[in-house]
Amino acid sequence: MHVELHPRFANTTVGQTAKALTSACVHCGFCLSTCPTYLDKRDERDSPRGRIYLIKHLLESGGASAQTQLHLDRCLTCRNCETACPSGMQYGELLDIGRGLMEQQAPRSVVSRSLRWLLRVVLSRPQLLTTALVLGQTVRPLLPTRFRRKIPERQQPGLLPIEQHTRSMLLLEGCVQRAATPNTNAAARRVLNRLGISLIAAPQAGCCGAVNYHLGAHADGLDNMRRNIDAWWPYIERGAEAIVSSATGCGAMLVDYGRLLAADPAYAEKARQVAELCRDLGEILLQEDLGALAINTQVGKVAIHTPCTLQHALRQPQLLTTLLERAGFDIARNTQKLLCCGSAGTYSVLQSAISERLLATTLCSLTSDQPALIATANIGCQLHLQSAAGVPVVHWIELLDKS
Ligand code: SF4
Numbered sequence: 001m002h003v004e005l006h007p008r009f010a011n012t013t014v015g016q017t018a019k020a021l022t023s024a025c026v027h028c029g030f031c032l033s034t035c036p037t038y039l040d041k042r043d044e045r046d047s048p049r050g051r052i053y054l055i056k057h058l059l060e061s062g063g064a065s066a067q068t069q070l071h072l073d074r075c076l077t078c079r080n081c082e083t084a085c086p087s088g089m090q091y092g093e094l095l096d097i098g099r100g101l102m103e104q105q106a107p108r109s110v111v112s113r114s115l116r117w118l119l120r121v122v123l124s125r126p127q128l129l130t131t132a133l134v135l136g137q138t139v140r141p142l143l144p145t146r147f148r149r150k151i152p153e154r155q156q157p158g159l160l161p162i163e164q165h166t167r168s169m170l171l172l173e174g175c176v177q178r179a180a181t182p183n184t185n186a187a188a189r190r191v192l193n194r195l196g197i198s199l200i201a202a203p204q205a206g207c208c209g210a211v212n213y214h215l216g217a218h219a220d221g222l223d224n225m226r227r228n229i230d231a232w233w234p235y236i237e238r239g240a241e242a243i244v245s246s247a248t249g250c251g252a253m254l255v256d257y258g259r260l261l262a263a264d265p266a267y268a269e270k271a272r273q274v275a276e277l278c279r280d281l282g283e284i285l286l287q288e289d290l291g292a293l294a295i296n297t298q299v300g301k302v303a304i305h306t307p308c309t310l311q312h313a314l315r316q317p318q319l320l321t322t323l324l325e326r327a328g329f330d331i332a333r334n335t336q337k338l339l340c341c342g343s344a345g346t347y348s349v350l351q352s353a354i355s356e357r358l359l360a361t362t363l364c365s366l367t368s369d370q371p372a373l374i375a376t377a378n379i380g381c382q383l384h385l386q387s388a389a390g391v392p393v394v395h396w397i398e399l400l401d402k403s
């Protein structure tokens with residue numbers, strides 16, 4: 001697809017990058033049948049190809065209409081289209097650029113701006129989120145069902161090990177996960193401790209930057225990344241083997257640090273090294289002797305939910321299945337390929353109707369073999385699935401924690 005850049009973008013790095021990315025699309029349409037929003041709306045503008053055309057129009061006209069905003073907002077950023085594209089289209093990167101430019105060109109209503117700002121402020125600050133969650137959990141029993149099911153029940157993290165091993169790795173604690181399901185990181189620490197690895201959290205590290213960046217607030221997102229690099233650097237210099245993410249949504253952002261900070265001379269090299277050190281928790285466990293954990297696998301059938309970020313951003317579609325099969329769990333059959341569950345960061349709040357329909361489809365598929373529980377790898381998906389699932393939805397590391 002050829003793009004004639006508007007003079008406003010012609011001499012900019014983002015303009016040239018977007019032009020190069022767009023040129024990969026050959027209009028074939030193979031991606032349409034893999035796109036959850038196209039399957040839901042049956043509107044070309046809610047397909048990957050349609051959105052690429054909308055971004056091309058933005059790049060050529062120098063402006064974005066309300067229609068462009070509507071259809072780019074409806075994209076889940078699931079990147080299913082990216083792994084389906086025979087032409088190697090890097091849709092996620094193009095969408096981020098398109099959204100960033102759109103925020104500058106198309107004004108939003110006060111209500112929309114306020115809601116997006118509130119989400120960015122609350123979700124990227126674990127302390128604030130924890131306070132909001134505790135308040136919600138206190139009044140939870142009084143709320144109507146449709147609100148109650150959105151607030152997770154309070155969870156106890158259990159005992160933490162004393163970190164004393166020679167081998168050490170850094171843990172990205174995340175924002176929502178730290179507040180809503182503290183047992184996930186605690187379980188990760190206990191499991192790695194039994195394998196002789198200390199999992200350390202740098203106190204100054206915080207949000208990975210995904211919330212800000214994917215909502216078009218690129219400068220704030222990049223600041224989050226720089227803060228994390230500064231917090232981790234002393235540990236990296238002291239020999240931390242890896243930076244471990246236990247939420248695939250955060251992990252998908254971490255592996256992009258090098259690319260996103262490439263133009264910042266003060267951080268480019270450090271960001272590249274940080275991105276190289278990033279590992280999903282599952283990748284770490286796959287290299288270890290799971291037999292040493294003496295796991296209790298008698299939990300009934302486990303349905304595996306592989307988040308989009310693990311499938312299409314981290315490109316590890318079989319990781320969870322391989323890991324849980326190797327650990328000895330009875331895996332529920334799933335005959336259908338899973339599309340996005342509708343969680344998608346802040347999507348379940350900003351596009352709740354489509355999100356609920358995708359949730360129902362995903363749960364229908366996940367529970368077709370009547371599992372005892374569902375295991376996933378991303379906090380957003382876990383909370384979204386749990387809001388309507390009739391069985392417990394856990395992070396898979398909690399299964400490995402039971403011996
Ligand atoms: S599959 Fe790839 S090349 Fe074909 S229309 Fe979709 S994005 Fe473009």
Ligand code: SF4
Nearest residue numbers: 035075076078079081
């Ligand atoms: S990222 Fe997902 S929702 Fe967006 S265009 Fe691609 S497949 Fe469709």
